Amino acid sequence: MGERVTAQMVAERAGVSQSAVSRVFTPGASASLKTVEKVRKAATELGYRPNVLARAVVSGRSRMIGLVVPYMENHFFPDVLERLSNALQDEGYHVLIFMASRTLGDIDQVLEEILSYQVDGIIMASVAMSSDIALRCQAQGVPVVLFNRAQDLDGLTWVTSDNFGGARQVGRFLAAGGHDRIGYIAGWEGASTQRDREAGFRAGLAEAGRELFCRAVGNFRNEGTVRAVRTLFDVPPERKPDAVFAASDHMALIVMDILRYELGLRIPEDVSVIGYDDAPTAAWLSYSLTTVRQRVNLMVEETVGALLESIETPQTTKPRHVAIDSPLIVRKSARVPKGWTT
Amino acid sequence: MGERVTAQMVAERAGVSQSAVSRVFTPGASASLKTVEKVRKAATELGYRPNVLARAVVSGRSRMIGLVVPYMENHFFPDVLERLSNALQDEGYHVLIFMASRTLGDIDQVLEEILSYQVDGIIMASVAMSSDIALRCQAQGVPVVLFNRAQDLDGLTWVTSDNFGGARQVGRFLAAGGHDRIGYIAGWEGASTQRDREAGFRAGLAEAGRELFCRAVGNFRNEGTVRAVRTLFDVPPERKPDAVFAASDHMALIVMDILRYELGLRIPEDVSVIGYDDAPTAAWLSYSLTTVRQRVNLMVEETVGALLESIETPQTTKPRHVAIDSPLIVRKSARVPKGWTT
DNA sequence: ATGAAAGCGCTAACAA
DNA sequence: TTGTTAGCGCTTTCAT
Numbered sequence: 001m002g003e004r005v006t007a008q009m010v011a012e013r014a015g016v017s018q019s020a021v022s023r024v025f026t027p028g029a030s031a032s033l034k035t036v037e038k039v040r041k042a043a044t045e046l047g048y049r050p051n052v053l054a055r056a057v058v059s060g061r062s063r064m065i066g067l068v069v070p071y072m073e074n075h076f077f078p079d080v081l082e083r084l085s086n087a088l089q090d091e092g093y094h095v096l097i098f099m100a101s102r103t104l105g106d107i108d109q110v111l112e113e114i115l116s117y118q119v120d121g122i123i124m125a126s127v128a129m130s131s132d133i134a135l136r137c138q139a140q141g142v143p144v145v146l147f148n149r150a151q152d153l154d155g156l157t158w159v160t161s162d163n164f165g166g167a168r169q170v171g172r173f174l175a176a177g178g179h180d181r182i183g184y185i186a187g188w189e190g191a192s193t194q195r196d197r198e199a200g201f202r203a204g205l206a207e208a209g210r211e212l213f214c215r216a217v218g219n220f221r222n223e224g225t226v227r228a229v230r231t232l233f234d235v236p237p238e239r240k241p242d243a244v245f246a247a248s249d250h251m252a253l254i255v256m257d258i259l260r261y262e263l264g265l266r267i268p269e270d271v272s273v274i275g276y277d278d279a280p281t282a283a284w285l286s287y288s289l290t291t292v293r294q295r296v297n298l299m300v301e302e303t304v305g306a307l308l309e310s311i312e313t314p315q316t317t318k319p320r321h322v323a324i325d326s327p328l329i330v331r332k333s334a335r336v337p338k339g340w341t342t
Numbered sequence: 343m344g345e346r347v348t349a350q351m352v353a354e355r356a357g358v359s360q361s362a363v364s365r366v367f368t369p370g371a372s373a374s375l376k377t378v379e380k381v382r383k384a385a386t387e388l389g390y391r392p393n394v395l396a397r398a399v400v401s402g403r404s405r406m407i408g409l410v411v412p413y414m415e416n417h418f419f420p421d422v423l424e425r426l427s428n429a430l431q432d433e434g435y436h437v438l439i440f441m442a443s444r445t446l447g448d449i450d451q452v453l454e455e456i457l458s459y460q461v462d463g464i465i466m467a468s469v470a471m472s473s474d475i476a477l478r479c480q481a482q483g484v485p486v487v488l489f490n491r492a493q494d495l496d497g498l499t500w501v502t503s504d505n506f507g508g509a510r511q512v513g514r515f516l517a518a519g520g521h522d523r524i525g526y527i528a529g530w531e532g533a534s535t536q537r538d539r540e541a542g543f544r545a546g547l548a549e550a551g552r553e554l555f556c557r558a559v560g561n562f563r564n565e566g567t568v569r570a571v572r573t574l575f576d577v578p579p580e581r582k583p584d585a586v587f588a589a590s591d592h593m594a595l596i597v598m599d600i601l602r603y604e605l606g607l608r609i610p611e612d613v614s615v616i617g618y619d620d621a622p623t624a625a626w627l628s629y630s631l632t633t634v635r636q637r638v639n640l641m642v643e644e645t646v647g648a649l650l651e652s653i654e655t656p657q658t659t660k661p662r663h664v665a666i667d668s669p670l671i672v673r674k675s676a677r678v679p680k681g682w683t684t
Numbered sequence: 685a686t687g688a689a690a691g692c693g694c695t696a697a698c699a700a
Numbered sequence: 701t702t703g704t705t706a707g708c709g710c711t712t713t714c715a716t
Contacts (some may be wrong), residue, residue, distance in 0.1 A: 049458045053710090054399045056712075058712080067411055078420040083413060097437045099427045116394045117395065260628070286602070364696090364705075399692090
């Protein structure tokens with residue numbers, strides 16, 4: 001046991017040279033039908049399988065993509081992970097996972113580790129990245145795509161939904177719904193998604209001559225959100241919001257739970273709640289959350305496309321900035337304005 | 343750009359041999375303080391980072407673990423993935439992900455791919471594996487641990503929760519609760535978890551002199567569960583179950599949604615619902631699902647421990663079969679029997 | 685189309 | 701402790 005079958009062994013059995021074996025297993029290479037047959041036969045008999053790592057050492061291509069993700073508690077990520085992994089697998093790449101949660105703040109360290117695995121490219125999902133790190137990766141010839149995070153830096157490729165536009169619709173929707181006291185629960189302030197969603201939301205309100213009534217920070221996480229809700233609602237009746245926009249579905253669902261089951265409020269009769277992501281859970285009947293849809297399939301498609309392009313034709317590839325339009329999905333957690341269309 | 347910095351380059355700059363550089367970056371090796379300093383200096387100046395893949399080729403250890411997971415829609419998996427990845431990262435290993443969903447049934451193909459990456463070990467999470475495949479892996483010297491799946495085959499290591507025992511408590515709990523018509527929604531029939539949970543559940547009922555009133559198969563998936571619920575409840579009133587045990591939380595939550603929002607039934611007044619997993623979502627206030635807890639942290643600990651042991655000391659390692667006890671977590675989705683303790 | 689030979693970047697004896 | 705020397709399993713010229 002533990003017998004590694006090498007190309008050399010296959011070559012001997014097939015009565016050809018080791019390089020012939022290599023060619024048979026190399027997509028672009030040429031070999032006569034007879035050689036191919038002999039080699040394949042010997043290979044299956046021996047249980048041979050090319051060593052991807054050895055190939056990587058000599059070719060400089062590992063066919064591995066480093067994927068950096070934060071916590072998984074947000075239901076948006078599993079979905080993203082599954083789709084990204086599938087899309088990459090379809091292109092013959094595989095995903096090496098790095099959890100950023102552990103090394104909070106020390107993305108630098110994580111990047112070092114990733115690079116030591118000689119990945120062909122890196123996808124950073126919902127992780128903020130300092131510009132110099134990105135530049136270092138690119139300098140090493142390892143392309144990076146930011147997924148669900150934008151970066152002002154020009155040299156970087158990123159793919160997001162249209163956070164500003166999506167949130168702007170929410171602002172208009174709530175304003176048109178005749179709400180008086182509209183609150184916002186912010187995500188982590190360091191995130192571009194948070195920044196853009198808040199800006200879009202405020203813009204949408206402003207268009208209707210309204211403005212934010214109150215605001216608290218939930219940081220996109222469980223605990224922070226619980227605290228944020230309490231902050232907003234632990235006030236005299238006339239100061240309680242009658243509508244809340246949370247910067248992510250994950251936070252919005254927590255808001256709904258607390259409002260209904262701890263504060264005894266009805267949704268949407270007493271308070272309208274809107275989220276952002278359209279995570280699978282948002283559609284569950286218990287919530288039926290009105291939200292902004294991130295079109296994950298398109299985002300993944302763009303991300304994989306951009307990344308593979310930079311890998312395969314590095315010289316001709318320019319940084320891409322993609323913001324996919326993000327429609328408001330009207331369900332039942334927020335009052336629908338009279339005559340509202342689309 | 344794209345300049346790969348090699349140990350050779352560092353060696354030249356530091357004025358030492360290439361193997362000296364290698365030793366400085368090899369944990370166990372010895373080098374004089376002076377050499378270490380010179381090398382580290384040159385390395386940082388050049389931005390050198392050891393090539394893990396080249397190291398893997400010669401050492402035979404890639405420090406990568408192949409993780410095979412099915413669909414991510416079940417909220418149990420993201421949690422598992424995060425913890426597994428973190429635990430492995432702490433031990434200096436990294437996770438190469440393989441989604442089994444794509445190649446349904448063709449686990450064989452997936453395994454081939456994994457092995458070609460020379461992973462040091464494989465974790466199959468909630469994936470059934472035919473014995474010969476596992477044996478082939480072991481024969482190649484690649485240890486396999488089944489996570490959340492048991493296999494009768496003796497040579498395999500697996501880690502599960504005590505599915506039989508956990509489900510047995512559910513049977514006793516529902517019986518003691520005075521339910522008359524107790525239904526069961528099964529997971530995928532090929533899964534050991536499904537088999538053991540059903541057996542345990544029936545055993546628990548039998549102890550109380552009861553038996554299953556009705557049963558449908560949800561396959562652990564969204565669609566199947568919706569169909570299963572309809573099957574069980576689309577009957578004359580006297581044939582409708584007054585309690586349902588679903589083989590996973592994911593299915594149980596769907597059951598709750600349909601019962602409440604499509605059939606207008608109250609939980610637990612009209613129907614008690616119990617799940618299995620204690621996925622994070624189960625505790626959400628909208629559901630407050632009574633369920634059996636899989637102690638993920640312990641399961642992960644055992645899995646990683648067993649795997650690393652087989653990797654590091656293959657000869658002295660015997661297959662391990664671990665079934666972690668799984669307590670019933672009583673929340674509000676099922677009627678609590680009078681005087682029920684623990 | 686094929687084999688010989690020269691590496692890819694690294695580790696691991698082996699001498700010194 | 702160090703440098704020298706073989707490889708690890710593979711791809712890729714280069715002749716043939």
